[in-house]
Amino acid sequence: MTNEISIVSSNKFMGLADGNLLNWCPTLNLITVTMNKMSVWVYRLNGERIYSVNNKSPITAITFMKNGLYFCLAGIDGKIKIFDSNNGKLIKILQSDFNQVKLINWNFHIYKSYGKFDNLFKVDVLDFLPLISLNEEIPTSDINEINNNSNDVNFLIIVDSKRLCITFNNLLVVDDISTNLKGIEFKHHLDNNDLFNQYFLVETEDHKDQLLQWSIQVKHKKYLVDIIVKICKIINILSYLESQLQFCQTKVKPFIQLYDRYLSNLSDCIEGEDLTVYLFDLLLTNLIPENTKDYWLNEFGERGYKRLNKLGTVMYDSLRNVMFVQIIACLERLCILLNDLHSLSKWLKDSDPQESFGLNPLMINDLLIITKNFLKKVYKLIWEINKEQELFNNFIEWIKTEIIEKISNDEPVGIPIVKETDIISYLNGSLFNSKIWDYINLDLSNNDILTKQENPQLLPTLLEQLTKEFRIKLLQPISTFFRSNLKFDLINLPINLSTNSKLHYINENFSIITSFSKSSPTSLSLLKFSYEDPTQAISSQLEFQNEIINYQVYKDQVITLIKDENQSYQIVKSNLTTLSSKIIPFPQLSNPQNITLNAEYGCVLDSNRQNYIVFKY
Structure with missing residues (x-):
């Protein structure tokens, strides 16, 4: 960082910026500002607006994931929504509804070596599996997450008026966590990259700010993180399996509907005669009744043959592809993850039963058995639809050559080119009771001919189980373990904090609390504490010649906006390590108020919530 600043842009927000929330994306040089209280607009450095997000509810908080991939919005409607930072696409809405969200913040757990031989025998089998293939018709974001074998853990902390909630990797939700402390209000959260040791600034009943620590006292920290990662991957796989089975329904339904319509029309033509008997007579006698010739030639005809043949081919091929490439690949991953958890739970139970994280190897083994049965069922489906497709192709070809072409040519066709035994097998089985119906959940209540009874072995039923x-x-x-082992303690600091204190991350060892009061508007109080022993905090002061309007901290740098006696504004850049400061000339805004920083850039917003300046410091 230099001792000078350079102005990157001086612009004006177009629209009714309320300026309540002004943020930088941590990794992308994008400025986010709330508009009309309900929307977030995202700008480049040069002032170009690239997209906007309508939250459809007044926004109360915004937080970015540290890698900048996603951001999260909280609204007064109680919804927590996650968006893609690159394009503003809605990724997910958390299932829980919250009441008056007080704080949201995203953090990463950075792995630390907790033992000398942590990774000695670590082999991740998932790394050796082929990636799940992408399909244009199938959502790719879920596939990308499943193909991602990263063991990183991010956790989103949400505090509302009644509870604290942790969401791991946007998947595993531990809800309704109680601090067992009365009369405290959460204000700030520290991003210190350690799940087992987190800090908050809270306001107590006597309206004073205090430091609150949460801690998880476990010996096997690494294994707990591994368990969280694996459970998140399982949740993602189960969700993806559900979407793939729904996709299969969309491929089966059009074919069944068209097939039923053609068979229903044929049934009307034969005037109450049993449809199966009619088709058997047609096959065995090779004689086409006069009252159905018009149906075969005009109502069904070459066009009907092509439509049915195409839809049938698409359906069978899609089912086979999704089952093998998507569902089987996911179930194999699921078996590996459950096997890993089963082995780990057995080891914990045998070696340290007091710290098993609530896992029971017998219960996990039950899940493994269900998954293996699921896998067998899918392989059986593939086998059966291969045979059924072969019979369907013979049946549809028989209709074309022995019925449609015979009527149109008005002459004997000759020796049939399809096996009568295959046609008989199809008429006796698959035509009116497709094997697919035993696996894929379909609503056939509106069909006239192709109907079925509910089958308890449907794949969606197995997935639901x-x-x-x-x-x-x-x-x-695992949720119960967190609720019972997460401890909250108020830290006795050496000095009292003012009610406008802020909490800032400096490095992996230290953080700092900053505060200033209207009674001493030219002084910024600093309280540096270590994570190992916060009670041994060191206090210091940053003194300025003029009034502090606002300030922001980024690691060990403080950028302070001050107003001098001439009512003009300046920026002071200070180093928290050396406590040295430098006044930097700054272009005049009428009444600058808000300031925000990222690693390279700062943004100052005027009180009119329209004019702003982006600078590099």
């Missing part, structure tokens, strides 16, 4: 058992046997135990 697996998901339910997963919630009971894995999610609930």
